[in-house]
Amino acid sequence: MPDQHTNQRRLFETAPRWVEDDVRRGTIATVVLPEGVDKPLDYLVPDDLAAAVEPGRRVRVPLGRGNRERIAYCVAVRGGELPQAALKSVAGVEDESPLLSPRMLDLTRWMAERWLARWGEVLEAVLPAGVRLRRKPRVVPLFVAAGAASPRQPTPAQGRVLAAAATPASAAALAAAAGTSRAVVMRMVKTGLLTAAGSAERGPAGRSVARRPISHDRPAALSADQAAALEAILDPLRRGRHETVVLFGVTGSGKTEVYLQAVEETIRHGRQAIVLVPEISLTPQTCDRFRARFGSVAVLHSHLTPTERHAQWREIAAGRVGVVVGARSAIFAPAPRLGLIVIDEEHETSFKQATAPRYHARDVAEWIARAEGVPLVLGSATPALETFHRCLTGEWTMCRLPGRVGGSDLPAVLSVDVRDTASRGRGAVSPRLAAGIRWALDAGGQVMLLLNRRGFATSIQCRACGDTSRCPQCDLALTLHQPGGRGICHGCGLVARLPTSCPSCAAPNLVPRGTGTQRLEDQIRAAFPGARVARMDTDTMRTHGSHERTLDAFRNREIDILVGTQMIAKGLDFPAVMLVGVVNADAALHLADFRASERTCQLVTQVAGRSGRGPLGGRVVVQTSTPDHPAIRAAAAHDYEAFVRSELPIREALLYPPFGSIVRLVIRSVDERAAADWAGHVADRLRAEAAGEAAIRVLGPAPAPITRLRDRFRWHVQVHGPGPDHLRDLVRRATAQLQTPDNVAWIVDVDPVEML
Numbered sequence: 026m027p028d029q030h031t032n033q034r035r036l037f038e039t040a041p042r043w044v045e046d047d048v049r050r051g052t053i054a055t056v057v058l059p060e061g062v063d064k065p066l067d068y069l070v071p072d073d074l075a076a077a078v079e080p081g082r083r084v085r086v087p088l089g090r091g092n093r094e095r096i097a098y099c100v101a102v103r104g105g106e107l108p109q110a111a112l113k114s115v116a117g118v119e120d121e122s123p124l125l126s127p128r129m130l131d132l133t134r135w136m137a138e139r140w141l142a143r144w145g146e147v148l149e150a151v152l153p154a155g156v157r158l159r160r161k162p163r164v165v166p167l168f169v170a171a172g173a174a175s176p177r178q179p180t181p182a183q184g185r186v187l188a189a190a191a192t193p194a195s196a197a198a199l200a201a202a203a204g205t206s207r208a209v210v211m212r213m214v215k216t217g218l219l220t221a222a223g224s225a226e227r228g229p230a231g232r233s234v235a236r237r238p239i240s241h242d243r244p245a246a247l248s249a250d251q252a253a254a255l256e257a258i259l260d261p262l263r264r265g266r267h268e269t270v271v272l273f274g275v276t277g278s279g280k281t282e283v284y285l286q287a288v289e290e291t292i293r294h295g296r297q298a299i300v301l302v303p304e305i306s307l308t309p310q311t312c313d314r315f316r317a318r319f320g321s322v323a324v325l326h327s328h329l330t331p332t333e334r335h336a337q338w339r340e341i342a343a344g345r346v347g348v349v350v351g352a353r354s355a356i357f358a359p360a361p362r363l364g365l366i367v368i369d370e371e372h373e374t375s376f377k378q379a380t381a382p383r384y385h386a387r388d389v390a391e392w393i394a395r396a397e398g399v400p401l402v403l404g405s406a407t408p409a410l411e412t413f414h415r416c417l418t419g420e421w422t423m424c425r426l427p428g429r430v431g432g433s434d435l436p437a438v439l440s441v442d443v444r445d446t447a448s449r450g451r452g453a454v455s456p457r458l459a460a461g462i463r464w465a466l467d468a469g470g471q472v473m474l475l476l477n478r479r480g481f482a483t484s485i486q487c488r489a490c491g492d493t494s495r496c497p498q499c500d501l502a503l504t505l506h507q508p509g510g511r512g513i514c515h516g517c518g519l520v521a522r523l524p525t526s527c528p529s530c531a532a533p534n535l536v537p538r539g540t541g542t543q544r545l546e547d548q549i550r551a552a553f554p555g556a557r558v559a560r561m562d563t564d565t566m567r568t569h570g571s572h573e574r575t576l577d578a579f580r581n582r583e584i585d586i587l588v589g590t591q592m593i594a595k596g597l598d599f600p601a602v603m604l605v606g607v608v609n610a611d612a613a614l615h616l617a618d619f620r621a622s623e624r625t626c627q628l629v630t631q632v633a634g635r636s637g638r639g640p641l642g643g644r645v646v647v648q649t650s651t652p653d654h655p656a657i658r659a660a661a662a663h664d665y666e667a668f669v670r671s672e673l674p675i676r677e678a679l680l681y682p683p684f685g686s687i688v689r690l691v692i693r694s695v696d697e698r699a700a701a702d703w704a705g706h707v708a709d710r711l712r713a714e715a716a717g718e719a720a721i722r723v724l725g726p727a728p729a730p731i732t733r734l735r736d737r738f739r740w741h742v743q744v745h746g747p748g749p750d751h752l753r754d755l756v757r758r759a760t761a762q763l764q765t766p767d768n769v770a771w772i773v774d775v776d777p778v779e780m781l
């Protein structure tokens with residue numbers, strides 16, 4: 026800032042003494058830029074803006090030589106003596122009121138340190154786009170029945186509109202209620218049958234009203250285990266204390282009922298609750314149950330427009346919403362009277378954000394719950410090992426719900442060893458699994474088949490030379506999708522027309538290998554010609570609402586067999602499901618990820634729990650080539666804790682989480698050499714910084730398990746160490762002065778959940 030510096034000095038040189046004295050005291054605002062400069066910057070607050078500049082509002086500040094105005098977040102204001110160096114002045118104020126409370130400012134600063142992110146990018150991430158863009162909510166005029174006798178008899182449609190217009194409503198709402206068009210309503214306004222009655226914000230209700238109706242639902246009388254869990258949550262709630270309570274309950278054990286009653290008590294205390302679910306579209310039943318129990322539920326789902334989201338945000342901030350249900354980012358909902366936070370299916374990886382800032386909603390929730398002095402509830406049939414460990418050390422309280430509600434048995438599980446040729450059968454369905462499907466269908470039950478690979482075939486191979494068709498821009502095999510015989514890359518989405526002969530040896534013998542959900546669906550249709558079959562994966566679920574339609578059809582018994590990816594494994598409760606088949610339990614077991622066993626055990630346990638929820642009972646068939654693997658054995662025995670007991674010592678021996686921390690750096694470049702060199706340089710810096718510290722291990726550089734994605738070569742370096750804080754400081758020091766070459770990009774992932 027040399028320009029300004031000289032200007033200010035010149036001013037001082039010519040100004041009388043008393044001015045200089047005066048200028049030396051003043052108000053300073055510290056601001057953070059959303060991008061660019063990472064460091065917080067100080068600016069002078071001019072007198073005319075003194076009342077408007079406050080922490081949490083955005084301001085306009087001049088930056089750099091050209092003094093270009095940039096929008097920045099004001100994070101602190103202090104008065105007093107000004108520093109020696111000349112300060113530029115705040116040029117203007119953007120927001121009429123703070124977007125962020127002091128607590129949110131503290132939280133975002135903590136998040137930036139915790140996940141080695143830039144404070145500015147965290148600030149941007151916690152505010153929905155609609156709030157940042159200050160979209161004005163749309164105001165719509167309201168109309169009410171005029172009441173005056175009309176010269177002519179109203180038509181039947183007009184009569185229905187008049188009945189609906191007993192209280193003020195928008196034209197759209199009246200048309201919907203009367204089953205007529207908006208034009209009819211507007212004509213009635215013209216002819217005087219309806220009169221204007223003010224206006225209202227078109228709020229989120231506009232959308233939720235159109236949803237399928239929900240029958241009201243009452244609290245159930247709790248079992249002893251449920252009552253104990255509820256008490257463990259309500260006790261800290263009543264005493265205004267923070268505590269983390271883990272609900273470890275098998276699928277169908279009544280966890281959701283406990284959340285519902287805890288939320289009810291929270292609302293009765295005049296407080297608000299935030300409920301996080303892995304993904305709104307995959308958990309329609311959970312959301313419906315909250316809507317059925319409570320009147321005012323704000324459901325924050327990804328299909329809201331920025332305007333709708335902004336409207337929800339304001340409703341929550343005004344304290345008019347009792348319950349907020351949403352995915353990861355709903356944890357930032359600005360509830361002024363927060364009383365409870367619940368995270369359902371807390372083991373799900375979707376709670377960690379995959380892009381910067383790479384935060385985990387569980388950790389953020391814990392920070393908020395601690396700061397607010399409120400309970401945090403984490404529920405799962407398969408808690409993450411990190412969570413389980415913190416219960417074993419006594420830091421968190423674990424409440425167990427070991428049995429299903431009503432005492433129905435967990436389904437019997439049969440493992441089929443597919444290495445055994447007699448068990449293998451033709452196609453992906455073993456004779457044992459086929460017999461199970463037949464048994465369920467004959468008994469009038471439904472079937473769910475899990476295969477966590479979409480597409481028709483998982484690869485296309487040349488029978489002559491053995492070569493596999495690969496994506497030209499990723500190091501991944503192309504998946505064959507039908508109809509059309511297209512090769513699709515699941516890494517980058519590239520769609521390629523498949524050659525008829527092998528690109529490397531020209532032999533015309535290309536064969537599809539492996540089974541995806543499309544092929545499984547074909548095989549099932551062929552084997553069970555009378556059954557009604559549907560498939561649920563990202564290929565069939567592209568449009569908004571398609572999940573709900575398929576799940577409704579399944580619930581209404583219009584589908585007998587549902588084939589799907591892990592999408593079908595989550596929180597669904599269908600009493601008529603008598604058989605669940607896991608077609609390939611090993612699919613994810615051998616990935617280069619230290620959590621591969623944990624994920625496999627969780628997925629198989631979760632999907633197995635969909636079976637036998639009704640009076641007819643149920644069974645599960647698990648096809649595997651490693652039936653003795655602890656993850657498979659535990660899932661087959663409905664004994665997740667047995668898996669935890671076998672896995673924790675392995676993690677401890679290797680100092681993997683939860684016994685150690687990991688920071689992963691991923692380096693990408695279109696130039697393979699540049700990626701490798703830079704990864705080597707980063708690893709050297711880390712090693713130099715870690716010199717003499719026996720507890721710190723720097724692994725790599727090495728090519729990442731997915732060595733190329735979207736034409737970028739990928740290398741990674743991992744740093745392992747005992748505690749997260751020390752490790753983060755080390756990485757921060759080692760990377761602080763790096764001058765990254767132009768053709769290289771790199772990211773830091775603290776506590777990664779994705780290791781590929």
Ligand code: ADP
Nearest residue numbers: 245246247248275276277278279280281282430
């Ligand atoms: P989870 O969330 O653990 O899968 P849910 O809360 O969904 O379990 O409970 C499974 C089923 O049992 C649901 O249909 C629920 O309405 C019912 N339920 C839960 N608790 C009770 C109870 N105490 N009495 C009767 N039915 C209950």
Ligand code: ZN
Nearest residue numbers: 496499514517
């Ligand atoms: Zn690709």
